[in-house]
Amino acid sequence: MRKIIKNNNENYREDRIKSRSAGNDIAVEVDSVSKRYRIYHEKIPSLKQTVLTLKRTTYEEFLALDDVSFSVKHGETCGIIGPNGSGKSTLLKLMAGIICPTSGKIKINGPLSALLELGAGFHPDLTGRENIYINAAILGMKKRDVDKKLKDIIEFSELERFIDTPVKNYSSGMYMRLGFSIAINVNPDILLVDEVLAVGDQAFQAKCYRVIYDFMKSGKTIIIVSHDLETVSALCSNVIFLKNGKIVDMGKPLDIVSEYRAYIEELEKKRMVEQQKAERSKIFKTVIGDDRKVVDGEEISKLSHLSIDGETINRFGSGDAEIMRVKMVDENGKEISYCKYGDSVEIIYEVLFKAEVEEPIFGIRITDYRGNIIYGTNTRLKKVETGTFNNGDKVSVSFSFKINLIGGEYSVSPAVGYSDNRTYCDWVNDMFTINVIHRNIAEGLADLDPEIKIEKEFR
Amino acid sequence: MFGNIKKLFSYRELLFSLTKKELKVKYRGSVLGFFWSLLNPILTMLVYSFVFSIVLKSGIEEFAIFLICALLPFNFLTNSVNYGAGSIIGNSNLINKIYFPREIIPLSVVFANLINFLLELVALFIVLAIMGYKFYIYLYILPLIIFIEFFLVAGMTLLVSALNVLFRDLQHLITIIMMVWFFGTPVIYPLEMVPEKYQFIIKLNPMTIYTSYYRNIFYYIKFPGGGGFPSAAETLTAVGITLVVFFTGYFVFKKLEYRFAEEI
Numbered sequence: 001m002r003k004i005i006k007n008n009n010e011n012y013r014e015d016r017i018k019s020r021s022a023g024n025d026i027a028v029e030v031d032s033v034s035k036r037y038r039i040y041h042e043k044i045p046s047l048k049q050t051v052l053t054l055k056r057t058t059y060e061e062f063l064a065l066d067d068v069s070f071s072v073k074h075g076e077t078c079g080i081i082g083p084n085g086s087g088k089s090t091l092l093k094l095m096a097g098i099i100c101p102t103s104g105k106i107k108i109n110g111p112l113s114a115l116l117e118l119g120a121g122f123h124p125d126l127t128g129r130e131n132i133y134i135n136a137a138i139l140g141m142k143k144r145d146v147d148k149k150l151k152d153i154i155e156f157s158e159l160e161r162f163i164d165t166p167v168k169n170y171s172s173g174m175y176m177r178l179g180f181s182i183a184i185n186v187n188p189d190i191l192l193v194d195e196v197l198a199v200g201d202q203a204f205q206a207k208c209y210r211v212i213y214d215f216m217k218s219g220k221t222i223i224i225v226s227h228d229l230e231t232v233s234a235l236c237s238n239v240i241f242l243k244n245g246k247i248v249d250m251g252k253p254l255d256i257v258s259e260y261r262a263y264i265e266e267l268e269k270k271r272m273v274e275q276q277k278a279e280r281s282k283i284f285k286t287v288i289g290d291d292r293k294v295v296d297g298e299e300i301s302k303l304s305h306l307s308i309d310g311e312t313i314n315r316f317g318s319g320d321a322e323i324m325r326v327k328m329v330d331e332n333g334k335e336i337s338y339c340k341y342g343d344s345v346e347i348i349y350e351v352l353f354k355a356e357v358e359e360p361i362f363g364i365r366i367t368d369y370r371g372n373i374i375y376g377t378n379t380r381l382k383k384v385e386t387g388t389f390n391n392g393d394k395v396s397v398s399f400s401f402k403i404n405l406i407g408g409e410y411s412v413s414p415a416v417g418y419s420d421n422r423t424y425c426d427w428v429n430d431m432f433t434i435n436v437i438h439r440n441i442a443e444g445l446a447d448l449d450p451e452i453k454i455e456k457e458f459r
Numbered sequence: 460m461f462g463n464i465k466k467l468f469s470y471r472e473l474l475f476s477l478t479k480k481e482l483k484v485k486y487r488g489s490v491l492g493f494f495w496s497l498l499n500p501i502l503t504m505l506v507y508s509f510v511f512s513i514v515l516k517s518g519i520e521e522f523a524i525f526l527i528c529a530l531l532p533f534n535f536l537t538n539s540v541n542y543g544a545g546s547i548i549g550n551s552n553l554i555n556k557i558y559f560p561r562e563i564i565p566l567s568v569v570f571a572n573l574i575n576f577l578l579e580l581v582a583l584f585i586v587l588a589i590m591g592y593k594f595y596i597y598l599y600i601l602p603l604i605i606f607i608e609f610f611l612v613a614g615m616t617l618l619v620s621a622l623n624v625l626f627r628d629l630q631h632l633i634t635i636i637m638m639v640w641f642f643g644t645p646v647i648y649p650l651e652m653v654p655e656k657y658q659f660i661i662k663l664n665p666m667t668i669y670t671s672y673y674r675n676i677f678y679y680i681k682f683p684g685g686g687g688f689p690s691a692a693e694t695l696t697a698v699g700i701t702l703v704v705f706f707t708g709y710f711v712f713k714k715l716e717y718r719f720a721e722e723i
Contacts, residue, residue: 116556134476138476
């Protein structure tokens with residue numbers, strides 16, 4: 001027998017007939033299901049409020065699932081992946097019958113068990129054994145079946161010694177192990193699993209996977225929600241990629257998982273850029289104050305069509321002067337990209353003025369790959385007079401160093417500042433990279449150039 | 460409705476399990492176990508007996524027995540409603556994670572209190588036997604009365620447990636309502652003491668009729684001066700109101716049930 005779940009909350013549950021029908025190979029069918037949550041601004045309404053205003057407090061609607069359709073055949077293992085908040089858990093709860101869809105219908109053929117949380121409903125004051133009976137009953141097991149399987153459950157959980165101890169004295173691992181042992185022994189046709197495979201130590205986890213494999217082999221239907229992409233690729237025959245309550249794609253695990261990975265990487269990249277931007281603007285605001293014109297990197301590059309190597313550079317400043325390019329040259333004036341410890345080099349940058357600037361400050365900062373400032377200086381600190389520049393003036397600023405860097409990659413950030421020493425015409429972060437060839441001479445950030453003596457007999 | 464009962468029946472083992480759990484948790488960690496639960500009615504009985512036989516002198520013979528045979532059935536109602544009110548919220552971890560007919564939770568509270576009530580009755584029988592009451596004459600009526608009262612208690616508990624999810628401050632209101640109900644039921648006073656013109660209202664309260672039955676079965680068997688079993692009309696009215704309460708409670712519960720997982 002097979003019935004359809006209508007979008008009618010009263011009859012919803014009664015209509016979920018859970019018997020396996022002959023000649024029907026669909027285990028779970030989700031048909032254009034949407035779920036809308038109301039997010040109340042004040043969580044718990046009071047009676048007085050309801051009586052006085054005759055309606056609930058204001059709320060926002062949140063569409064957790066948007067017109068989702070798919071079906072899972074008997075004997076299939078289906079994985080559901082997606083970023084946080086994509087609606088995976090909502091979908092599982094809907095399939096488990098814990099909540100009802102706002103629209104659409106779900107058909108379930110066969111007994112279903114949902115492992116949304118292990119040990120949900122354990123009572124801390126009762127012993128492990130007592131909790132087995134209660135938990136198994138909650139999961140739909142008959143007492144005589146539990147009697148029969150009690151030994152298996154206890155053995156699987158590896159809790160023989162503690163089974164008559166109240167579970168409040170259990171460690172979280174023991175708690176989960178007992179929960180998993182019970183759940184796995186309920187033996188339903190359709191199993192819904194939500195991130196519960198990460199239980200216990202390595203050995204126990206291996207055991208859990210074996211059980212899941214056995215489950216699959218015996219022709220059971222499993223639907224897994226997981227962030228563990230390895231597990232999903234290994235176990236599933238079919239994967240659904242969910243995002244913002246919608247199905248992005250579904251199909252073979254390898255394709256879908258790699259699609260998801262690409263999405264995650266993209267997301268990660270975006271987040272890094274956002275973060276950097278936020279940090280930059282923070283630095284910028286503290287340096288500049290609020291009385292000056294604020295121009296961020298993107299804006300200035302748009303204004304002057306300026307970009308180097310086709311990449312937008314993180315920079316800020318008023319734009320009265322633009323740093324055109326940075327280079328490093330050796331003693332003979334030859335442009336180089338590598339140098340080694342002890343070399344004498346010049347770091348040169350070219351500046352194009354767009355307005356009259358009096359006594360600008362030319363500066364440079366060298367950072368390591370972690371962003372630590374290794375060295376920074378400018379014409380003001382070095383008491384170099386710079387003079388006045390006009391629109392169209394091209395200037396080359398040169399800093400010559402003896403490379404006392406230990407080795408590795410260092411970034412150069414040049415800057416042109418106003419004479420107030422607070423605001424900038426142009427500041428470009430990490431505009432140029434110096435590679436210092438590593439020679440095993442020391443470790444750390446700075447070369448303190450010690451003289452080492454060894455005395456044989458010390459006092 | 461019919462489908463629901465069938466479903467509930469298929470989950471009967473869970474109902475038994477949860478009822479057992481309620482009782483186990485209640486008596487866990489105390490050597491005297493169940494006997495502690497007798498302490499509450501005994502203390503209530505002692506206090507009221509002191510007030511009404513020594514201070515206010517009501518003139519009721521063996522006031523303690525007079526009181527206790529109405530107090531125990533009333534406590535069955537009060538305890539079920541009070542514990543049941545928070546039962547859905549208190550089991551949010553279950554509601555949120557596992558599907559099963561939700562009414563099992565408040566019903567397990569009612570059953571646990573029913574068992575408690577029955578055990579208290581057994582203790583009462585012992586006391587009555589020692590004191591020479593012929594409580595067994597009308598004892599055959601007792602199961603029927605308990606059965607009917609059960610529906611009233613279940614209906615109230617279902618109603619309150621469901622509404623409490625949506626209106627959390629109901630819990631405070633319930634304490635007050637139950638107190639009013641207690642004094643509006645002839646528990647600490649006999650029905651005859653109520654002025655004639657108010658008796659009609661008091662008799663609309665089904666608990667009045669039920670406590671009257673309990674009292675006639677246990678107490679008036681020795682002191683036949685007062686009481687007398689309620690009339691058929693009164694009894695039927697009480698049963699009718701009970702069924703209305705039960706079905707209201709049940710349908711409100713069923714109506715709100717699907718929102719539990721989202722609200723808690």
